[in-house]
Amino acid sequence: MAESMNAARIVFLSGLGVFLLSAVYQWIRVFINANTEDFTQPKGTVLPAFAYALTGAMMPHKKETAFLHLPTYWMGIAYHLGSFVALAWLPVHFFEWRIPDSIMIVCAAVLIPSVFSGLIILIKRISVSSLRHLSSPDDYFSNALVTLFQAISSMALLGIIPVFLVLSIGGLLLMYIPVGKLRHVIFFLIARFFLSWFYGRRGVWPPKRRILWKKNNH
Amino acid sequence: MEKKQSLTRDREKALKGFAMSMDGRLLAHLNSCVHCGLCAESCHYYLSTGEEKYMPARKVDQLARIYRRYHTVAGKIFPRWIGASDFNDQSIQEMVDVLFGGCTMCGRCSLHCSIGVDIPFLVRTARSMLVELGRVSPGLQSTVDAAVQTGNNMAIPREELVDTLQWLEEDLRMEVNDEKASIPMDVPHCRLLYTLNPREPKFFPLSISAMAKIFYAADESWTLSTHCYDVTNYAYYSGDDHTAEELTQRLFDEMIKLNAQELVLAECGHGSRAIRWEGPRWLKKKFPFPVISVIELIAGYIHSGRIAVDPSKNTTPVTLHDPCNLVRAGGVIEEQRYVLKKVVSDFREMTPNRENNYCCGGGGGQLSMGEYRERRVAAGKIKADQIKKTGAAIVATPCHNCIDQLMELNKEYSLGVEIKTVGELVADALIL
Numbered sequence: 001m002a003e004s005m006n007a008a009r010i011v012f013l014s015g016l017g018v019f020l021l022s023a024v025y026q027w028i029r030v031f032i033n034a035n036t037e038d039f040t041q042p043k044g045t046v047l048p049a050f051a052y053a054l055t056g057a058m059m060p061h062k063k064e065t066a067f068l069h070l071p072t073y074w075m076g077i078a079y080h081l082g083s084f085v086a087l088a089w090l091p092v093h094f095f096e097w098r099i100p101d102s103i104m105i106v107c108a109a110v111l112i113p114s115v116f117s118g119l120i121i122l123i124k125r126i127s128v129s130s131l132r133h134l135s136s137p138d139d140y141f142s143n144a145l146v147t148l149f150q151a152i153s154s155m156a157l158l159g160i161i162p163v164f165l166v167l168s169i170g171g172l173l174l175m176y177i178p179v180g181k182l183r184h185v186i187f188f189l190i191a192r193f194f195l196s197w198f199y200g201r202r203g204v205w206p207p208k209r210r211i212l213w214k215k216n217n218h
Numbered sequence: 219m220e221k222k223q224s225l226t227r228d229r230e231k232a233l234k235g236f237a238m239s240m241d242g243r244l245l246a247h248l249n250s251c252v253h254c255g256l257c258a259e260s261c262h263y264y265l266s267t268g269e270e271k272y273m274p275a276r277k278v279d280q281l282a283r284i285y286r287r288y289h290t291v292a293g294k295i296f297p298r299w300i301g302a303s304d305f306n307d308q309s310i311q312e313m314v315d316v317l318f319g320g321c322t323m324c325g326r327c328s329l330h331c332s333i334g335v336d337i338p339f340l341v342r343t344a345r346s347m348l349v350e351l352g353r354v355s356p357g358l359q360s361t362v363d364a365a366v367q368t369g370n371n372m373a374i375p376r377e378e379l380v381d382t383l384q385w386l387e388e389d390l391r392m393e394v395n396d397e398k399a400s401i402p403m404d405v406p407h408c409r410l411l412y413t414l415n416p417r418e419p420k421f422f423p424l425s426i427s428a429m430a431k432i433f434y435a436a437d438e439s440w441t442l443s444t445h446c447y448d449v450t451n452y453a454y455y456s457g458d459d460h461t462a463e464e465l466t467q468r469l470f471d472e473m474i475k476l477n478a479q480e481l482v483l484a485e486c487g488h489g490s491r492a493i494r495w496e497g498p499r500w501l502k503k504k505f506p507f508p509v510i511s512v513i514e515l516i517a518g519y520i521h522s523g524r525i526a527v528d529p530s531k532n533t534t535p536v537t538l539h540d541p542c543n544l545v546r547a548g549g550v551i552e553e554q555r556y557v558l559k560k561v562v563s564d565f566r567e568m569t570p571n572r573e574n575n576y577c578c579g580g581g582g583g584q585l586s587m588g589e590y591r592e593r594r595v596a597a598g599k600i601k602a603d604q605i606k607k608t609g610a611a612i613v614a615t616p617c618h619n620c621i622d623q624l625m626e627l628n629k630e631y632s633l634g635v636e637i638k639t640v641g642e643l644v645a646d647a648l649i650l
């Protein structure tokens with residue numbers, strides 16, 4: 001058991017290393033090439049737009065991709081929440097910290113709808129023609145890997161399977177993130193920031209619904 | 219490692235240009251799509267045809283798959299696994315078909331994208347690659363060429379423009395019964411230099427008269443240039459940065475030459491966007507003069523009481539079409555509403571509206587790409603349905619490109635409406 005655990009720790013550390021190296025490399029690349037010199041005469045500001053991009057603009061009543069697909073939206077939320085919970089447990093497993101049973105049960109309970117969401121999203125990808133045509137093997141694999149990781153995490157929390165399995169799968173998942181579409185983890189905030197730059201500077205985000213009168217306009 | 223197909227010289231050049239343009243913004247947007255497919259219903263092409271190739275995510279992938287193949291380790295080793303593809307005949311043909319022929323770069327999909335991928339930005343980047351290959355749609359390219367060679371995209375000779383402006387000036391004098399009313403041409407040191415969409419002198423001179431009447435009522439110090447007046451910039455649509463820069467520079471130089479204080483952009487969505495929001499990047503400098511849309515100017519006139527208007531002069535129900543480039547990508551959102559509520563007595567919003575509005579289908583250079591006309595008109599069905607639902611008899615829109623498309627939709631879908639610029643409705647409501 002101790003040997004398996006040590007091997008799992010090595011897999012986890014390797015995965016974490018690959019993920020961090022890749023993320024830092026990509027962030028530096030973006031930062032160095034950020035090209036943020038903007039010569040336009042602004043009609044709005046970027047930071048409130050960024051705040052809006054991460055709050056109001058993500059709300060289901062504002063986002064068409066959400067309100068037209070509410071079940072998928074909520075499954076997506078559950079799925080991402082589950083991923084964060086499962087990832088947060090990895091250091092706990094690694095150091096074998098003792099955590100109260102009640103917390104473990106709550107986390108396992110959070111992971112159950114998340115796993116089901118992952119499975120339904122996967123089935124949807126396989127069965128809906130437009131999604132199938134959009135997908136490469138990576139899309140199915142990424143979905144399956146994350147769902148498997150969540151399922152194993154919840155089972156480990158309930159003491160059904162040994163912890164070294166979670167650490168190993170978690171390590172493999174971290175290692176795989178930079179390869180395929182899971183890399184959106186690295187780029188999500190940056191993409192949203194650049195979109196906020198675009199809409200913020202032009203006064204589109206956050207929506208104002210009023211005119212800021214300037215003297216020189218009349 | 220799966221061997222890459224060999225590249226012709228121009229394809230190499232296009233890929234090199236792509237690599238050179240790879241700044242942080244492009245990197246972020248190329249790496250963010252999760253293929254959730256939820257954006258499909260945000261696109262008027264997909265909504266009206268149901269064809270999967272028009273899903274915004276598929277358009278993202280047209281470029282992202284090339285990026286993955288040439289710029290990621292996984293794409294070089296096992297391209298099929300991550301959906302990477304060579305820059306070959308097939309991928310280029312698909313790019314031309316969908317990115318020129320199936321996207322108006324309206325940006326509605328980006329606003330709602332689960333992640334925030336700037337899809338029109340990626341589409342334009344891909345179009346820039348196609349510029350290198352000489353694969354720009356011939357109609358769009360000839361519009362760009364006309365602007366470069368003749369100074370305006372409709373190749374109107376200067377004498378013809380001057381003639382038109384002169385008879386419009388005579389009409390204006392008669393209408394306002396004032397011999398001093400004028401349409402000033404090439405007058406230096408005015409407060410405003412006003413631009414035109416060449417469609418105005420060519421097909422819709424009444425929109426010039428309307429603006430001249432508004433300027434007259436406001437007692438404005440303004441001029442038109444007969445040498446460089448074209449507000450449009452179709453090189454923005456074709457993806458040709460070099461030409462886009464040249465066209466912007468000309469207008470910039472005209473401003474300096476005439477020593478006007480403000481540049482006022484006519485009712486043209488993409489032109490306003492190109493000059494105001496993209497131009498400074500092309501020229502790599504700040505404009506030393508304010509650049510505003512004529513809609514902001516008119517709203518300011520009304521707000522300050524510089525012109526007086528009477529909404530009872532326009533009693534027919536009016537709805538508003540929001541041009542994507544002026545509204546979603548230009549931030550002129552409330553001004554046209556403010557103006558219309560002051561000048562018409564029955565204003566009706568379309569649903570959805572403002573930054574959520576659907577594209578009319580005429581953007582992205584589609585109006586000059588005759589080969590895709592059928593798709594363009596089909597994609598406009600969403601807009602036609604929106605208009606019908608309002609029950610309005612007049613559709614106002616601050617964009618001459620949109621006007622052209624709306625006029626075609628009007629015929630095609632038997633809408634029975636009149637299409638007008640905002641300026642025309644304001645001119646009709648003026649109290650002189």
Ligand code: SF4
Binds near residue numbers: 261324328338
């Ligand atoms: S930019 Fe407009 S036309 Fe192009 S994919 Fe997005 S919604 Fe469709």
Ligand code: SF4
Binds near residue numbers: 065250252253257274
């Ligand atoms: S909504 Fe955004 S992330 Fe999802 S498929 Fe469309 S472009 Fe990609």
